[in-house]
Amino acid sequence: MTHPNIHRFLIIRLGSLGDVIHGIPVAAALRERFPSARIDWLVDPRYVQLLGLVKGLNAAIPVDPRRRPLAMLSTIAGLRRVKYTAAIDLQGLLKSAALARLAGGWQTIGFPREHLRESSAGMFYTDRAHPGDRRHVIFKNLSLLAPLGIKQPPASFPLKLQDRTAMEEAVNRAGADTYALINPGAAWPNKRWPPDRFGALATAIRKTSGLRSVVVWGPGEQKLATAVVEASDGNAVLSPPTTMLDIFSMAAGAAVMVSGDTGPLQIAAAVGTPVVALFGPTQSERNGPWSADDITVSRTERCRCLYKRKCRSGSPCIEDIGVEEVGEAVRVRLERAARQIGLRRADLWAQGADVNLDQDLDVRVD
Numbered sequence: 016m017t018h019p020n021i022h023r024f025l026i027i028r029l030g031s032l033g034d035v036i037h038g039i040p041v042a043a044a045l046r047e048r049f050p051s052a053r054i055d056w057l058v059d060p061r062y063v064q065l066l067g068l069v070k071g072l073n074a075a076i077p078v079d080p081r082r083r084p085l086a087m088l089s090t091i092a093g094l095r096r097v098k099y100t101a102a103i104d105l106q107g108l109l110k111s112a113a114l115a116r117l118a119g120g121w122q123t124i125g126f127p128r129e130h131l132r133e134s135s136a137g138m139f140y141t142d143r144a145h146p147g148d149r150r151h152v153i154f155k156n157l158s159l160l161a162p163l164g165i166k167q168p169p170a171s172f173p174l175k176l177q178d179r180t181a182m183e184e185a186v187n188r189a190g191a192d193t194y195a196l197i198n199p200g201a202a203w204p205n206k207r208w209p210p211d212r213f214g215a216l217a218t219a220i221r222k223t224s225g226l227r228s229v230v231v232w233g234p235g236e237q238k239l240a241t242a243v244v245e246a247s248d249g250n251a252v253l254s255p256p257t258t259m260l261d262i263f264s265m266a267a268g269a270a271v272m273v274s275g276d277t278g279p280l281q282i283a284a285a286v287g288t289p290v291v292a293l294f295g296p297t298q299s300e301r302n303g304p305w306s307a308d309d310i311t312v313s314r315t316e317r318c319r320c321l322y323k324r325k326c327r328s329g330s331p332c333i334e335d336i337g338v339e340e341v342g343e344a345v346r347v348r349l350e351r352a353a354r355q356i357g358l359r360r361a362d363l364w365a366q367g368a369d370v371n372l373d374q375d376l377d378v379r380v381d
Contacts, residue, residue: 022052023097027115028105029078030059032259032278033302036172036285037152038105039069044160044168046071053097057114064260070173070377080110095119101163104140105156112136124159150300170305172285172378174263181254181261182268185229188252195220195228195345196265196283197251198274199243200236203324205296205331206275210239212338214246216273219342221250224349226270229254231262231279271349273341275333276302284309287378289352291344295333296320308351310344312336 024045028038035058045054055074056066066075078090091114099120104111107126115123116139125131125140137143142162146155153170160168185194199213217228228251232240237253244251257265259278266272266283273291274280276299284290290304294313298321303311314332315321326332 022049022100024052024054025099025102025118026056027102027111029111033281035062035065036281038156039172040153040170041156042069042072043171043173044157044165048165068174070175091117103159107131107136109133109136112139115139124162151305152301153305169379174286176264176267179264181257181264184255185265185268189227189229191227193268193270195226196269196272197228197230197243198279199239200233201275201277205326208275208293208333210242211246213243215338216341217247217251220345223346231257231265271345289348291348293333293336295331296323310348312341312344
């Protein structure tokens with residue numbers, strides 16, 4: 016049998032927020048190589064709206080393997096009718112690999128056994144692509160396109176902001192055209208830098224750059240965010256309640272974002288916001304910012320609880336990071352951003368183009 020004339024691709028990455036964002040360059044590379052292809056994505060229902068921001072994606076198909084078996088069977092039947100050229104499993108779990116194979120594509124592509132989160136997933140693949148020495152999950156994901164003839168594509172995030180309301184509200188609260196964005200929350204307690212230090216950081220940022228900080232928070236994090244504001248001597252303000260899509264808008268309007276290893280950090284990096292990342296029990300080389308201009312302040316090398324949700328040694332290693340060190344990182348990152356903006360504007364002016372912030376974003380990293 017031969018491949019169909021019109022290519023159809025299915026990406027499988029169900030969650031979490033950061034991991035879904037890390038998969039976007041796969042969709043972008045497929046669209047670049049196969050401009051007329053159908054590109055669908057199987058995803059947790061919570062992230063369907065996120066994928067609605069991705070230009071070039073035909074459909075985000077919601078699926079939750081833990082619930083409603085009859086609905087799952089109906090979804091699988093619908094996938095099989097499409098006759099995909101290839102199903103690409105970015106997740107490496109038994110459930111995601113099984114879904115990739117059940118989709119009935121000509122090829123089912125995944126990682127080799129040693130790179131899988133669950134080694135038994137490997138039995139469902141027809142093709143395995145070795146990521147080589149690539150450490151960051153974005154570039155590991157992109158290596159899965161090699162069986163389709165796509166070799167070492169750049170990481171591209173073609174996004175379209177659909178609503179700027181949250182950005183405009185952040186500007187209003189900060190009382191300026193732009194602001195620093197602080198995200199103190201994280202699902203793991205040992206990924207969180209203390210709120211009093213974030214507050215002191217907001218004071219330092221205001222002193223060195225004149226930027227007021229907006230503190231963003233998610234469900235269950237309002238108390239934490241309020242503590243940051245209260246420790247900031249008036250140099251930080253609380254954001255309104257925000258949705259996942261609001262964070263895209265707020266990050267796009269920020270001069271810089273400071274955050275631990277969590278979904279909003281990946282959102283900021285995807286829209287091209289300058290980032291200062293704080294890492295403790297996880298490795299930034301795998302999950303952190305991917306732009307060479309961004310800065311990571313890490314204590315992973317001394318962490319005794321690597322990839323553990325709670326610290327077992329009394330004091331989380333992220334608490335070894337001081338305010339002065341982070342403040343200096345923010346200063347340096349803002350300087351780099353100013354140089355890049357100047358170079359980009361000079362290039363646009365040389366081409367006779369208008370220099371305006373457009374709603375379409377396409378951040379590319381080679």
